[in-house]
Amino acid sequence: MTDVVVREPAGRMSPVRSLTPPLVAFAALIAITVLLAQLFPPLNDWPDGWVVPIRYWVTEAFAWLGEVAKPITRAIAWVLAKPLAFVEAVLYRGVPDWKVQPLPWVAVVAGVAILGHWIAGRRLAWFSGICTAYLAVFGLWPESMQTLSIVLVTVPLAAATGLGLGIWATRSARAERILNSVFDLMQATPHMAYLAPVVVLFGFGQVPAMLATLVFALPPMARCTILGIKTVPSDILEAGRMSGCTPRQLLWKVEIPAAQRTLLLGLNQVVMQTLAMVVIASLVGASGLGQKLLFSLQQLQIGKAVEQGIAITLIAIVLDRLTHAAMNRVPQRHPAGTPWYRRHAHLVTFLAVAAVAILLSRVIPGIGVLPRDMTLSFGAPINDGVRWISKNLFAYVKPVRDTLTIWLLLPIRDFFLWLPWPTFIGTLALIGWYLGGVRLALVPVALMGFIMIAGFWTPLMLTVYLVTCCTILAVLIGVPTGIWASRHPRGARVVNTVCDTLQTFPSFIYLIPVIMLFQTSDLSNVIAMLAYATVPAVRFTYLGMTLVPQATIEAAIASGTTPRQRLWKVEMPIAFPEILLGINQTIMMALAMVAITALIGSRDLGQEIYKALPGADTGRGLIAGIGIAFIGITADRLIGAWAKRRKRELGLV
Amino acid sequence: MKPTAKISCRNLWKIFGPDPEAFLARHNGAPRSEDFRTAGMVGAVCDVSFDVFPGEILIVMGLSGSGKSTLIRAISRLNDPTAGNVLIDGQDLLKASPEELVDLRRHKMGMVFQHFGLLPHRTVLSNVAFPLEVRGSPREERESRAMEMLKLVGLEGRETHFPRELSGGQQQRVGIARSLAVGPDIWFLDEPFSALDPLIRREMQDEFLRLQKMLKKTIVFITHDFEEAVRLSDRIGIMKEGRLVQLATPEEMISRPADDYVRQFTKNAPRDRIVSVGSIASAEVAGSAGDAIPASLKIGEVAARVLASDRPIAVVDSDGQTIGSVSRDRMIAAMFPESRP
Numbered sequence: 001m002t003d004v005v006v007r008e009p010a011g012r013m014s015p016v017r018s019l020t021p022p023l024v025a026f027a028a029l030i031a032i033t034v035l036l037a038q039l040f041p042p043l044n045d046w047p048d049g050w051v052v053p054i055r056y057w058v059t060e061a062f063a064w065l066g067e068v069a070k071p072i073t074r075a076i077a078w079v080l081a082k083p084l085a086f087v088e089a090v091l092y093r094g095v096p097d098w099k100v101q102p103l104p105w106v107a108v109v110a111g112v113a114i115l116g117h118w119i120a121g122r123r124l125a126w127f128s129g130i131c132t133a134y135l136a137v138f139g140l141w142p143e144s145m146q147t148l149s150i151v152l153v154t155v156p157l158a159a160a161t162g163l164g165l166g167i168w169a170t171r172s173a174r175a176e177r178i179l180n181s182v183f184d185l186m187q188a189t190p191h192m193a194y195l196a197p198v199v200v201l202f203g204f205g206q207v208p209a210m211l212a213t214l215v216f217a218l219p220p221m222a223r224c225t226i227l228g229i230k231t232v233p234s235d236i237l238e239a240g241r242m243s244g245c246t247p248r249q250l251l252w253k254v255e256i257p258a259a260q261r262t263l264l265l266g267l268n269q270v271v272m273q274t275l276a277m278v279v280i281a282s283l284v285g286a287s288g289l290g291q292k293l294l295f296s297l298q299q300l301q302i303g304k305a306v307e308q309g310i311a312i313t314l315i316a317i318v319l320d321r322l323t324h325a326a327m328n329r330v331p332q333r334h335p336a337g338t339p340w341y342r343r344h345a346h347l348v349t350f351l352a353v354a355a356v357a358i359l360l361s362r363v364i365p366g367i368g369v370l371p372r373d374m375t376l377s378f379g380a381p382i383n384d385g386v387r388w389i390s391k392n393l394f395a396y397v398k399p400v401r402d403t404l405t406i407w408l409l410l411p412i413r414d415f416f417l418w419l420p421w422p423t424f425i426g427t428l429a430l431i432g433w434y435l436g437g438v439r440l441a442l443v444p445v446a447l448m449g450f451i452m453i454a455g456f457w458t459p460l461m462l463t464v465y466l467v468t469c470c471t472i473l474a475v476l477i478g479v480p481t482g483i484w485a486s487r488h489p490r491g492a493r494v495v496n497t498v499c500d501t502l503q504t505f506p507s508f509i510y511l512i513p514v515i516m517l518f519q520t521s522d523l524s525n526v527i528a529m530l531a532y533a534t535v536p537a538v539r540f541t542y543l544g545m546t547l548v549p550q551a552t553i554e555a556a557i558a559s560g561t562t563p564r565q566r567l568w569k570v571e572m573p574i575a576f577p578e579i580l581l582g583i584n585q586t587i588m589m590a591l592a593m594v595a596i597t598a599l600i601g602s603r604d605l606g607q608e609i610y611k612a613l614p615g616a617d618t619g620r621g622l623i624a625g626i627g628i629a630f631i632g633i634t635a636d637r638l639i640g641a642w643a644k645r646r647k648r649e650l651g652l653v
Numbered sequence: 654m655k656p657t658a659k660i661s662c663r664n665l666w667k668i669f670g671p672d673p674e675a676f677l678a679r680h681n682g683a684p685r686s687e688d689f690r691t692a693g694m695v696g697a698v699c700d701v702s703f704d705v706f707p708g709e710i711l712i713v714m715g716l717s718g719s720g721k722s723t724l725i726r727a728i729s730r731l732n733d734p735t736a737g738n739v740l741i742d743g744q745d746l747l748k749a750s751p752e753e754l755v756d757l758r759r760h761k762m763g764m765v766f767q768h769f770g771l772l773p774h775r776t777v778l779s780n781v782a783f784p785l786e787v788r789g790s791p792r793e794e795r796e797s798r799a800m801e802m803l804k805l806v807g808l809e810g811r812e813t814h815f816p817r818e819l820s821g822g823q824q825q826r827v828g829i830a831r832s833l834a835v836g837p838d839i840w841f842l843d844e845p846f847s848a849l850d851p852l853i854r855r856e857m858q859d860e861f862l863r864l865q866k867m868l869k870k871t872i873v874f875i876t877h878d879f880e881e882a883v884r885l886s887d888r889i890g891i892m893k894e895g896r897l898v899q900l901a902t903p904e905e906m907i908s909r910p911a912d913d914y915v916r917q918f919t920k921n922a923p924r925d926r927i928v929s930v931g932s933i934a935s936a937e938v939a940g941s942a943g944d945a946i947p948a949s950l951k952i953g954e955v956a957a958r959v960l961a962s963d964r965p966i967a968v969v970d971s972d973g974q975t976i977g978s979v980s981r982d983r984m985i986a987a988m989f990p991e992s993r994p
Contacts, residue, residue, distance in 0.1 A: 238731050239770030242841075243784035243831070244759030247751075253787065257774040331774070333813050 022434055029426050037420035044420045051455035055619030062200045062618040069201065077207045084153045084206060091152075092145035104368040105136040107357040108145075111350050112318065118346040120325035128322060131314040139375030140289065140311045147288035148315065150278045151271065154210050158217040158270050163263070165218070166225020167251065176226065183219040188588065188632035190595035191216060191280045191507075192609045193625020196618045199284050209278060209286030217273040224266025228259030261327055268323035275316050276506040280596070283613055289315075293508060297599065302386045302516055303379030309509045316504045386516050394519075401523050409469055409522050416465040421452055424461075428634065436641040443637050447630035454623050456605065463594055463604040463631060466522070470529040470590040475583060478534045482541025482582075483567070492542065499535045507532055507596045515600060525597040533589035540582025544575030574650060580643040587635045591628050658704035658740070659871040660728065660839060665701045665737035667720075667727050667895075670694030673735045682736065686894060697723035698734070699895035707838075710865065710872040712882040714918075715892035721875045722843060724892065728873065729764060729841050730754055741839065759788040763832030764841040767848055769824045771816040771831075777803065778812035781830045788835070795834075802830035805864070822853040826860075833868070840870040847877065858884055879918050883927055891915050903927045924988055925953025933987040934968040934977035945969040948976060952987055959984040 037043040042050070066073070089095050094102040103111075113129030135144040169176035194212040202208035232255050240254035256263065282290030289312050296305035334343055341348050361368030389397075428444035451460050485492040510528045518524040548571050556570040572579075598606035605624040612621030666677060670693060680688050689696045697720045705711045715721045727734040730746055739746040741761065749757060763784075771780050779786075781802050785795035803809055806826040816824055825845060832840065845861075846854040858881060865872065876882055882889045883903045890900040891914070899911035904927050910916040931948030945967035946955050959966055965980035 233768065233770070235766040235768040235770035236772065237770075238726075239764070239766055239772075239828075239831070240783075241731060242729065242758055242762065242764040243787055244755050244835070245787050246755055249787045253783075254772065258772060260774060331815065333776070333815065333818075335813055 022430075025434075026427065026430060029430055030423055033420055033423040033426055036422065043422055044418075046421055046452045046455070046457045048455070050453070052453050054454045055617075055623050058619035058622055059617055060619075062197055062622075066200045073201050076211075077202055080153075080157075080207050080210055084149060084210065087149045087152050088146070091149055092142045101358070101361065101368055102145075103354065104357040104361045105141055105370055106361075106367050107354040109133050109136065110353045110357070114346050114350045114353070116322060116325075119322055119329050124321060124325055128318045131318045134314055135311055136370045137376055138307055138311065139370070139372065139377065140292075140308065141370060143287075143289045143292050143308075144311055144315065147275075147278055147290065147312075150206060150210055150213065150281075150286065150288065151274050151319070154213045154217065154274050154278075155267070155271055158214050158274065159221050159267055161214070162218045162221025162266065162270065163225050166222040166229070166266075169222065169226050170229045179222060183223060184633065185626075185629055186216075186219050188591070188629035188636070189625050190592050190606070190609065190628050191277050192283065192595040192598075192606070192613075193621060193628070194277075195281065195284045196609070196612050196616065196621030196625075199613065199616045200618045204285035206286050208284055209281030212281055212284070213274050213277040216277045217270045220269035220273060221266040224262050224269070225259070228262030228266070229255050231262070232258045264323065264327040268320065268327065271319045271323050272316065272504070275312075275319060276508075279312055279506045279508050283610075290508065294599070297511060297515070300515070301379070301383070302512065303377075303382035305512050306382050307377065307379055309512050313505050313509055316506055317501075320504050389516060390519075393517075397517055401518050401521060405521065405523050409465075409526065412469055413462070413465045413522070416461045416468070417458070419461065421457065425449060425452075428638070431638055432641075435638060435645060440637060440641055444634045447634050451623070451627040451630055454627075456608065456624060456627050459603065459605045459608050459624065460627055460631070462602070463591075463606070463628065466525055466529065466594060466597075466602070466604055467587060467590045467631070469526045470533055470593075471583060471587055473526065473530050474534045474537045474586045474590070477530070478537025478582070478586070479541045479579060481534075482538045482579075483545060485538070485542045486545035495538060495542070499539055502531065502535050505532075507593055510593070511596065511600055520601045522602070524600060525602050528597050528600070529590045529593040532593045533586045536585030536589060537579075537582045540585065541575065541579050544578025544582075545571060547578060548574045574652075577643040577646040577650070577652065580639055580646070584636055584639040584643070587639075588632050591632045594628055595625070657706075657743075659707045659709075659742065660705040660873065661738075661740040662704070662728055663702050663738040663740070665698055665724070665727055665739065666696070666735045667698035667723050667732065668694055668696050668735045677736055696720075696895045698727055701737075701892075701895075701897045703890060703897065703900055705871055705873060707871050708869045710874060710885055710887045711890065712874045712876060712886035712888070713890045713892060714876050714879060714882045716877060719892040720895040721877075721892050723895075725841055725843050725873060725875050729762060759784065759835055761837050762839045762841065763835065763837040765825070765828050765832045765843065765845040767844040769816070769821075769828045769848075771824055771827055773816055775815075776812065777808065777814050777816065777819070777827050780816065780827055781834055783831060784835045799830070799834060802834050803827075805833070806830045806860070820853075821849050822857060825849065825857060829861075829864070833864075838871055840872045842872065842874045844875050844877065846881065854881075861885060879922055883922060891918060904929060904932060908932055923953075924990075925956060926951055928952050928987055930955060930968055930979055931970070931976070933983050934979045935965070935983060936977050937965075938967065938975055938978060945975065946979065947971070952984065955979075956984060956988065 033043070089100075090103055091108065092102050094100050109129055109132045112132045113125045116128035117125035135141055165179060169179050194216050195208075198208045198212040198215075202211055236254060236258050237250070240250050245254060278286060278288065279290035279293070282288065282294050285291075289308055293305055293308040293312065296302075296308060357367055365371070366374060425445055425448050428448065429441045432444055433441035448460070451457070481495060485495040510531045514524045514528040514531070518527060552570060552574065553566065556566045561569065594602075594604055595606040595609050598604070598610035601607075605627045608624035609621045609628075612618070612624065666673075668676060668689075670676065673694065676692055676694055677684065683700065684692075684694075684696065686696075688694075699720070701724060703711070713721045713724060723732065726732045728739045728746070730739075730749070734747060737747070741757070746754075746757070772783065775783065778796060778799050782790075782795040782799035785798060790798070800809070800812065803812055806829050808823060808826050808830065811819065811823065816827065819827065825848075828845070842861075846857045849857060862885065874882075874885065886903060888900060888902055889906060891898045891906070891911075893914050899906060899915050901909075901911075903922070906915060907919045907922055907924060907927055910919055928951065929948060930946050930950050930952055933952060934948065946958070946969070948968050948970050952959075959979055960981055962981065965978035965983075967975050968977050968979055970976050
């Protein structure tokens with residue numbers, strides 16, 4: 001084995017590629033297809049007569065399935081309703097029949113704080129406690145607890161199922177392949193598209209919301225399980241085997257505990273996804289904060305919406321911090337002979353506080369349920385503020401909005417609407433062929449072609465238009481921000497915190513300020529998407545810039561480059577593949593947001609999903625959702641291939 | 654009569670690549686290095702045979718990629734060898750069912766790993782008790798046994814610590830304690846001290862010898878450090894490209910290296926501590942028996958005397974019988990073989 005294995009050098013030294021032949025090919029393709037479209041109009045838009053009625057088939061299939069599977073779905077719903085009812089009773093409902101009160105809000109707040117202390121000490125305890133208290137003080141307690149109940153019941157279910165699937169995938173290569181491609185599709189499909197089939201099978205309400213959430217939150221857990229188990233150091237595994245573990249003991253006593261950190265990362269993602277989905281599931285009648293926010297938005301009660309939005313955000317941040325800190329929690333060392341109440345000091349304290357609070361609430365009802373007249377609200381001043389903005393500021397905002405719309409958005413929209421479909425699909429296929437051969441060329445043809453044949457060409461193009469606008473702006477904002485952060489370590493910390501915070505917000509929240517400032521318009525949609533989707537552009541640019549080797553930069557300085565030359569001639573080319581991956585993520589997140597912005601009006605695929613909900617038009621909603629996923633997958637494959645190729649050429653892989 | 658071997662390894666092969674059994678059959682069970690290269694297969698362990706006797710320390714050494722780690726994993730069945738036999742107390746390990754294998758590991762074998770392989774989420778005590786836990790010993794029993802083991806390796810007082818709170822040397826002591834917890838007869842050590850600093854390594858080697866003096870295990874020890882091998886071993890096996898090039902005592906290896914490869918290894922060996930006077934003595938009887946040197950002494954121990962003497966000094970065997978003599982020239986030639994005129 002000490003033989004020198006002669007390998008081909010990693011990046012085969014390709015001669016400098018001339019750009020001329022591909023450019024000629026693209027020009028020729030565009031010219032021919034556009035010309036043909038002039039002569040033969042069906043090439044402009046896919047004619048209605050050619051549409052294959054896939055959506056009706058899907059709708060009917062689901063309707064049939066809903067009918068046939070009714071006993072099963074009823075049974076599932078019945079089983080799932082039990083734990084939910086229990087948690088709801090504890091948190092906010094109580095059991096009126098037996099005159100049992102729910103847990104006093106004081107006890108819940110204390111419980112969250114104690115949990116924070118157990119995980120990461122005093123600071124997290126204060127933070128979590130205060131955030132939870134906000135929910136009560138601002139009179140959003142029952143709604144918040146409703147939302148939290150669904151989260152608390154769904155998270156263990158999703159985590160356990162994800163863990164099981166992940167373990168299965170580590171035991172069978174074929175299972176891993178299948179699960180991976182299913183998860184790819186699932187994660188590229190927007191939240192809302194999960195709702196339509198669930199409505200058909202399970203109807204409206206809390207349990208269907210839970211199910212949609214469960215399915216949506218599974219993949220990250222399964223993925224983290226696979227990753228975690230696969231990266232357990234071989235020494236630890238072998239030590240486990242040599243200790244005489246049976247395969248089952250090896251899994252539960254060695255692999256899973258050793259993968260704990262990655263598994264907790266998975267749990268963190270499950271929690272965040274669950275919360276995001278529960279909010280959106282208000283569209284299928286899940287009551288809670290999401291529903292209240294939806295009503296406020298629809299009635300343009302911005303003040304209330306802000307209060308509710310902050311509540312959702314605080315819940316999200318607290319859950320994120322708690323699960324994240326759990327990942328880094330170090331188990332405490334107890335010297336031998338520590339009494340049990342010291343070992344479990346946190347649990348004991350909580351039980352004591354809860355008992356006292358329950359007893360006191362009999363005497364002072366305010367401890368059990370905060371009375372209405374003791375709650376605060378800043379809804380009114382905010383409403384005034386919004387009114388003031390629309391009266392005074394909107395005069396300034398409007399010209400900006402209109403200029404951007406007329407000079408940037410509309411031309412791009414008209415361009416995409418004009419684009420003949422053979423030109424669009426052909427160009428993507430040619431790019432695929434150029435980057436990765438025939439197989440990659442077939443990806444856009446198959447995926448885009450499917451959506452077109454299913455009759456969603458115009459919404460597809462409108463989606464592409466919004467995403468393109470969003471991506472352009474995200475790159476213009478995100479890449480310079482990332483570069484700036486990479487040069488200013490203190491700025492980097494600020495940028496990082498902002499990015500973290502932006503990513504914890506459930507996507508719904510972004511609609512509030514956008515509506516406040518820009519009212520409903522295409523630009524509002526783009527900006528809401530932008531707020532959500534710029535983060536990866538910043539992050540990956542920063543990462544790419546910091547990955548440039550110090551020696552290379554020093555060599556560039558020694559060669560006498562100006563800072564500007566260094567940026568454009570040295571750092572940017574090396575960071576470029578990383579930036580590409582960031583843009584890829586930006587597109588993914590913009591697509592995820594497309595469905596959400598449908599709530600404030602649009603005509604794209606997101607709107608198709610939204611419109612499909614009330615009528616339970618499964619085919620329409622599902623295919624529109626898959627359409628969004630397909631755009632994502634196409635972009636991901638093409639950009640991924642490009643980035644990989646550049647990395648190989650730079651010798652980075 | 655030779656004692657019966659505790660571990661007996663016969664014509665062991667471990668080949669990596671697609672369908673290794675067919676590859677082996679195609680070459681009549683004896684592919685050569687060129688065959689591997691043309692087929693794109695890797696022969697990690699090739700036709701290795703050896704015995705380890707009860708209480709013996711066999712050290713397998715070689716450069717990285719020579720197949721030594723694969724070999725120890727093949728005889729502990731952490732991987733499945735392609736062909737051959739491994740007999741442990743006469744039982745063929747390669748035919749053992751998964752259940753028998755688990756049972757064997759729970760009672761007969763212990764292993765120490767280069768990067769310790771400690772479970773990060775368990776305390777030191779619970780790490781050491783782990784093999785007992787998985788075989789179902791009750792808590793009291795396994796914890797008292799684990800405490801015993803921790804005392805043995807000098808870690809009492811650390812039992813409630815977590816591995817990350819210990820130094821590398823201490824972590825490996827935990828690894829050693831764990832591997833001994835079930836009271837195995839056979840002890841595998843895979844480069845146990847390679848991840849440690851030189852000074853700690855030295856200390857751990859002494860610790861290892863101290864333990865072995867008490868415990869008398871049958872040991873297969875892997876290292877890439879020839880000095881370590883010389884210090885600790887009864888016999889050394891040198892591996893190159895999956896094959897066992899030579900298996901001998903350190904002294905034999907220095908005085909009669911099998912090929913240039915082995916000679917390269919032994920070149921910088923501390924000859925003064927390995928070569929015995931008997932092996933360099935000439936047959937010619939000279940000098941007085943009164944101040945004779947016992948043949949079993951290492952040359953380093955008597956070098957000053959021999960070099961200070963103008964005349965050869967007599968060498969005697971363990972019965973006091975003169976068997977030859979050692980002269981100043983012979984001593985110089987033995988200690989500095991390169992400087993021969």
